[in-house]
Amino acid sequence: MIEAPVVISAVPTLFSGDGEVDLGANHALYKHVAGLLDGLLIAGTTGEFPVLDDAERLALIELALAEVGPDRVIAHVGAPDARRSARLARAAAALGATRIAAITPYYLPARPDELIAHFGQVREAVPDVELYAYIFPERTGLRVSADVFAALASAAGLAGAKLSGSAAGELAAYAAAAPGLRLFSGDDSDPAATMRAGGAGLISGRSSAYPEIYASLAAALGSGDLAAASRYQLVLDGIVALGASIGRLKYALQLRGLGGTTARMAVDPPDAALADAIAAAVADVTALLRSCL
Numbered sequence: 026m027i028e029a030p031v032v033i034s035a036v037p038t039l040f041s042g043d044g045e046v047d048l049g050a051n052h053a054l055y056k057h058v059a060g061l062l063d064g065l066l067i068a069g070t071t072g073e074f075p076v077l078d079d080a081e082r083l084a085l086i087e088l089a090l091a092e093v094g095p096d097r098v099i100a101h102v103g104a105p106d107a108r109r110s111a112r113l114a115r116a117a118a119a120l121g122a123t124r125i126a127a128i129t130p131y132y133l134p135a136r137p138d139e140l141i142a143h144f145g146q147v148r149e150a151v152p153d154v155e156l157y158a159y160i161f162p163e164r165t166g167l168r169v170s171a172d173v174f175a176a177l178a179s180a181a182g183l184a185g186a187k188l189s190g191s192a193a194g195e196l197a198a199y200a201a202a203a204p205g206l207r208l209f210s211g212d213d214s215d216p217a218a219t220m221r222a223g224g225a226g227l228i229s230g231r232s233s234a235y236p237e238i239y240a241s242l243a244a245a246l247g248s249g250d251l252a253a254a255s256r257y258q259l260v261l262d263g264i265v266a267l268g269a270s271i272g273r274l275k276y277a278l279q280l281r282g283l284g285g286t287t288a289r290m291a292v293d294p295p296d297a298a299l300a301d302a303i304a305a306a307v308a309d310v311t312a313l314l315r316s317c318l
Contacts, residue, residue: 029247030216031226032240033064033099033209035071036233037271038085039284046081048088050284054233055092057283061236063226064097065089066126070164070189071230071271074101076289079113087120095123099228103128103159107143111150118151126157126187131165137173144181155184161211163190171195171202178203187211187228197222213239214265217246217254230269234277235310238264260313264306267299276300280307 036058039050059065067089068074068082077085086100100122102113110127117125129135130143148156158177162168169177169192177183183203188196189211196208200223210219213229216239220226232239238261245254267273272294278284280303286294295303 027217027220027246027249029243030220030224031064031209032062032216032232032236032243033066033226033228034058034062034232034236034239035066035069035211035228035230037230037274037278037284038068038072038077038081039275039278040287040289042285042287044287044289046077046084047285048084051085052088052092054278054283055089058233058236059093059097061240062232064099065093066099066101066187066228069101069126069159069187069228070128070161071233071274072101073271073288073290073292074103079109079116082113083116083120086117086122090121095121098122099124099126099157101126101128101159102147105130105132107146110143111146114147114154115150118154122154124155124157124184125151126159128159128161129165129167129169131167135167137176140167140169140173141177141180144177144183148181156181157207157209158183158186159189160186160192161189162192168192171198174199175202178206185209185225193219196224200224213269214261215258216242217258220246230271230274231264234274234281235261235264235306238310238313260310263309267303267306268293270294273299273303277303277307280304 041047089098100117104110185207187209193210193212207225209228213227242257270293272292275286
């Protein structure tokens with residue numbers, strides 16, 4: 026039997042029509058998603074962190090901590106430079122965050138010793154929190170081998186990592202190189218495969234718009250109900266086929282009454298045909314869940 030995967034939702038940041046952070050809408054989203062899943066990742070890639078200023082990021086982290094509690098929030102404080110990451114980490118911890126993630130340095134290349142020094146500075150700023158590395162080679166330009174990750178984990182006292190893009194495909198190698206750490210896959214298309222590879226679960230963008238499917242699939246896997254797991258996985262396969270861009274997730278959330286579609290970054294909003302397909306997926310999920318009540 027496969028252990029139930031932990032599902033942490035990498036929630037988008039919701040903006041009002043004029044592009045300002047909409048704290049009310051974000052609060053409603055956090056409450057809805059956290060009522061179904063294991064936790065929230067705040068201000069990650071899906072949360073458009075590069076276009077949030079420090080005060081906005083910290084306001085969202087504070088909002089999530091108040092709604093969900095520190096045990097169920099991972100505050101993302103990543104930045105290209107260790108100085109800013111450390112400053113954000115210290116501020117997030119002062120708000121009560123006990124679980125913090127930071128993406129690896131990006132834009133300019135970093136040697137392994139520079140990578141380790143980067144996380145060392147973050148660790149020095151917050152010596153008592155759970156610290157997770159966020160590894161996403163396609164976004165950062167930095168590939169981290171399993172051996173380098175093991176050295177980084179030891180030096181910085183990492184609790185684990187989020188592995189996205191091609192790094193998710195190397196989860197088994199990371200698990201073998203650094204046993205005992207909690208590794209979360211950013212590939213949320215097949216939770217059972219993540220668990221077989223040695224993962225603790227998912228940090229999932231799609232789950233923000235479709236949390237019920239992820240919750241149901243995780244429960245079915247944990248209970249050994251393979252028939253139900255297969256049924257939910259088929260629904261998830263259809264959702265995965267729609268793509269995972271922020272624009273598409275925000276459109277699904279709008280259909281569900283959980284936010285608008287305004288974004289600050291280029292987020293690949295759906296065209297008319299894809300919008301119809303997303304609407305059909307939202308309707309199918311709703312119908313499936315009603316049939317299971």
